[in-house]
Amino acid sequence: MLHTLARRSGPVARRGRLVLSVALVAAAPTLATTAAETAALSIDVSKPGAKIDRNIFGQFAEHLGHGVYEGIWVGPDSTIPNTRGIRDDVVAALRALKVPNVRWPGGCFADEYHWRKGIGAGRAATLNPNWGGVIEPNSFGTHEFMDFVDQIGSEAYLSVNVGSGTPQEAAEWLEYLTTSQPTALAKERAANGHPAPYSVRYLGIGNESWDCGGNMTPDYYLSQLGIYSRFVRNFNPAQQQGPHRMLKIAVGPGGDGPRWTEWTNAIMKAWQGRSWSWDIDGLSMHSYTVVKWPPSYKSVGFGETEYSQILKSTLEMDRLIATHSAIMDKYDPQKKVALVVDEWGAWYAPSPGTNPGFLVQQNSLRDAVLAALNLNVFARHADRVRMANIAQMINVLQAMILTDKEKMVLTPTYHAFSMYVPFQDATFVPVSFDAGTYTHGDVTLPRLDAIAARDAAGRLWLAVTNLDPNRSVVVEATLAGITPKAAAGETLTAPRVDSVNTFEAPNTVVPKPIAAKIHGATLALTLEPKSVTVISVEQ
Numbered sequence: 001m002l003h004t005l006a007r008r009s010g011p012v013a014r015r016g017r018l019v020l021s022v023a024l025v026a027a028a029p030t031l032a033t034t035a036a037e038t039a040a041l042s043i044d045v046s047k048p049g050a051k052i053d054r055n056i057f058g059q060f061a062e063h064l065g066h067g068v069y070e071g072i073w074v075g076p077d078s079t080i081p082n083t084r085g086i087r088d089d090v091v092a093a094l095r096a097l098k099v100p101n102v103r104w105p106g107g108c109f110a111d112e113y114h115w116r117k118g119i120g121a122g123r124a125a126t127l128n129p130n131w132g133g134v135i136e137p138n139s140f141g142t143h144e145f146m147d148f149v150d151q152i153g154s155e156a157y158l159s160v161n162v163g164s165g166t167p168q169e170a171a172e173w174l175e176y177l178t179t180s181q182p183t184a185l186a187k188e189r190a191a192n193g194h195p196a197p198y199s200v201r202y203l204g205i206g207n208e209s210w211d212c213g214g215n216m217t218p219d220y221y222l223s224q225l226g227i228y229s230r231f232v233r234n235f236n237p238a239q240q241q242g243p244h245r246m247l248k249i250a251v252g253p254g255g256d257g258p259r260w261t262e263w264t265n266a267i268m269k270a271w272q273g274r275s276w277s278w279d280i281d282g283l284s285m286h287s288y289t290v291v292k293w294p295p296s297y298k299s300v301g302f303g304e305t306e307y308s309q310i311l312k313s314t315l316e317m318d319r320l321i322a323t324h325s326a327i328m329d330k331y332d333p334q335k336k337v338a339l340v341v342d343e344w345g346a347w348y349a350p351s352p353g354t355n356p357g358f359l360v361q362q363n364s365l366r367d368a369v370l371a372a373l374n375l376n377v378f379a380r381h382a383d384r385v386r387m388a389n390i391a392q393m394i395n396v397l398q399a400m401i402l403t404d405k406e407k408m409v410l411t412p413t414y415h416a417f418s419m420y421v422p423f424q425d426a427t428f429v430p431v432s433f434d435a436g437t438y439t440h441g442d443v444t445l446p447r448l449d450a451i452a453a454r455d456a457a458g459r460l461w462l463a464v465t466n467l468d469p470n471r472s473v474v475v476e477a478t479l480a481g482i483t484p485k486a487a488a489g490e491t492l493t494a495p496r497v498d499s500v501n502t503f504e505a506p507n508t509v510v511p512k513p514i515a516a517k518i519h520g521a522t523l524a525l526t527l528e529p530k531s532v533t534v535i536s537v538e539q
């Protein structure tokens, strides 16, 4: 698998000018001081932008390593507290994040998954050839996933098997899940404990069909897309139209070289010329922060050099989205088709002593900063990027949660996501600022990043990240369109760029309260080095 990924490594070695919707000033001199500098922000609430779709905070749970088994599923007989086999501690932690959707069962796993093996009694063990070649017990199947999604208060994003499955298999899965008519499949679903139709809100038609999903050319994939889009129907009466309609997401690009721009072009061109009998609502895009394949950066035990290089690489997300959005604009100027970044996050070297096929890595303060920067990029592209899924939810890659038997710890990425909850479905508010620069070795980055949004209650939220690991920043934000009365929030930082939370020390990287001062229309606060801060403004 990693070898396969290495062949699409062009984009991750990419170099390019950092494009941000902020102005970068000339390189600041490298200071041998930790004195705070001042950055001026200007926020105009009277010029609202697009809605920041809550779905950009989606997550991805693949049958991979201990992501599902142990991370979510311990089985009803486990001594670990659980509800119908799903661990209670994990459910409580995820409920607090308001996870809008969960993509399942893969990933590469999805194109070898046969749903019938995961329903009913007496489930046969199969193999998981993609991820360590281990046994797949199939004890976590359709009903268990839908129960999990329900327990955490989320929506299902199913990825159907286009690579080694058939349109009939996928169509029957959706009929099994969603019909309210007394068909044989509906009766089977009822016999398995769920008489009522399930809601399936998002349908992914294949996964990386250009690679682990079947090595398809754009034309071959398009021929499959037409078939699956036509026949894999949702029959749930409540989902035939309106806000609960099932949205279909096609496989999109995995980088920014010609191979990927041609892929996006081909799918979008076909979509523009579509007939009444097929349609899509989203185009998927996968982009990991890896710098080079195979992943070799350590997830803990690194210094400022690796911190700055990884952040530089992650900021390429903006250019990647801009590239593919521009192609989509050509065929879809009304932005009907969403760009769905349904695999993103940091991919590091496997933690020493772990099965390399399980993609186990620690999660540090650097990952919280990285998460905030990507969420900011998605928010700035909110008109096109309406869904995203961090890879992955638990124990795999840039996880929210790590578990070891009965122990559970929340990662710095979890805390960044938690602080960003108020941005779900909030309206983007433009922030202009001079980011300044942070330089380490041959890497120069913006020192600051910021987004703002207004929630449904009209409250203004500001998220500011100080990338510089050595210098504080005093932020002075001028607010137009509201009269601020008070402002306070939370800030996330830690002693080192590679500080982590462990089972023994779970509170090394946790949010702490922060207050801001208000003078007239100006809000002032001091950002600690290497920190993510979210502030709400009373008016």
Ligand code: AHR
Pocket: 005, 062, 106, 107, 108, 109, 207, 208, 212, 343, 391, 392, 397
């Ligand atoms: O998230 C791990 C893997 O990365 C997924 O299975 C695949 O889609 C991607 O290559």
